[in-house]
Amino acid sequence: MGTESTPAAGRPAAKRQFRIWRGDESGGELRDYAVEVNEGEVVLDVIHRLQATDAPDLACRWNCKAGKCGSCSMEINGMPKLGCMTRMSTFEEGETVTVTPLRTFPVIRDLVTDVSFNYEKARETPAFAPPPGVAPGDYRMQQVDVERSQEFRKCIECFLCQTVCHVVRDHEENKQAFAGPRYFIRAAELDMHPLDTKPDRKEYAQAEQGLGFCNITKCCTEVCPEHIKITDNGIIPMKERVVDRRYDPLVWLGSKIFRRGQVPQTSVTSGHSSDAVHASAAHGGVHSHAGGSHDPQAEAQAQGGVNWHREVPRPTSPAVDEHGKLPLTELTFDRPAAPSPFGDDVTFPLPPEHLNFAHPDQDKH
Template identity: 70%
Template sequence: MGYQAHFRVWRGADDGELRDYTVEVNEGEVVLDIIHRLQATQCPDLAVRWNCKAGKCGSCSAEINGRPRLMCMTRMSTFDRSDTITVTPMRTFPLVKDLVTDVSYNYEKAREVPAFQPPAGLEPGEYRMQQVDVQRSQEFRKCIECFLCQNVCHVIRDHDDNKHAYSGPRFLMRVAELDMHPLDEAERRPEEAKEDHGLGLCNITKCCTDVCPENIHITDNALIPLKERVADRRYDPILGLFRRKKE
């Protein structure tokens, strides 16, 4: 049975405001359904980004009652009927209009991560890996690039001047994934993570893991092990001997 819900939705650009709406809610609906109904019945000019409505494209990221979430995966049944539900755009990225933000920062950082470098002479289809090596990085391939982890990371959320030097958890996770790959021949990935992607700025608060809709253990399985490998290569005396011998 349907009911009327009270929504507060951000309207406008940086000089916009939260506006109040009463919208019909039906059983089984998610927040994105209500935003679409608001668009169809009251606000035809409401800007919102979405695509699959199945939690796999990452397009409908927003902040719902202050928590970064996918609108299509946030069920209305998780709220009390008397609650006021506040929907605002991701705060870390420049606001375009209403619930749409400019996430181009993330694509710029993606281009800065060197691609997978297979052994010379090894063609696609000839790769051979142990299943345990496949499984180590398989978790990170679940990323849908919703950028909620980037949005909630306070290193860039609260310090805009860090953006030029810090790639954020999504792309540090990408570096970690490639560094774990037994066939990747790029030798300096841990060093690049520190020098080029700002790994040292991450203070492992696990807020990125907390908001990941795919339940990827970004901090425990990617960032902390990557930090450990950086420390090993820089400070381990045995590795230092091998490195000097190689040079």
């Protein structure tokens, strides 16, 4: 009865060396503690024992103690981890375990940090935009689409990926322009959602969330307790779609000439009257490359992607100038998608009347 022992091993509990950061926003220091550790315990168990014995004023967040709430995020031997999921058996018996608060966020006291940065970024992220006319509860989508983004919904918002990301960990000045891995996968999830009607998730991630700052070192993936492939399945696909849209010369040029639903058609392909185009434009219609018939009903179907019997316009050559040169313009986009070949003195968007999508002599050949 005199010696406490563990039921599983039948041996006395051992004292282990811990080094805990103590302090607040004004400063602090690492303090050494010798704490009793039983077999099967995790770091959070030891923190609780320390609070019950030598350091009753030690501040530490925790809630579920089951790896599902993300509250007990801390840095253990320099690695961001969950205290409740880090077993003491993973350390050598004579090893000193150092526990510090998340380095990227301001310290409140001891192991508690101010993670409000993440909630501010959450509020800035546009919410799911449901299709018009569909009531909540009536949304329907294929199981394959559910599974595609389900991985990202496993996030418990422990913010370990946020604190390990060196873009803000080493550069405080980047926080205003950088949302971080947790909100990149939120943007990716909504971009993959078949019912989300907000079309510019990729553009928003690039322009507002700072997607371009990420250089895919995969640190966020390594520390994720839910084993979400943040980089491979979320960030990299988003970056690829942004790059395709902006910098791939073929995709870029094609999107400029045949931008679905965005580019007003100001000259017509052969066999159609320009009056039909202007009449459609007067009704607020915008022609897509798919809607070659210039019929309002067919065009509406083409915009929705269901006009399987549409008239497809014959391929046309892009317009050339009097010297036979092809002037690459940004057409009607509100800003250059890449460095402009005309220099910095060209303003965008170009007036629609200055655009010509058809070769001027195409009907002579």
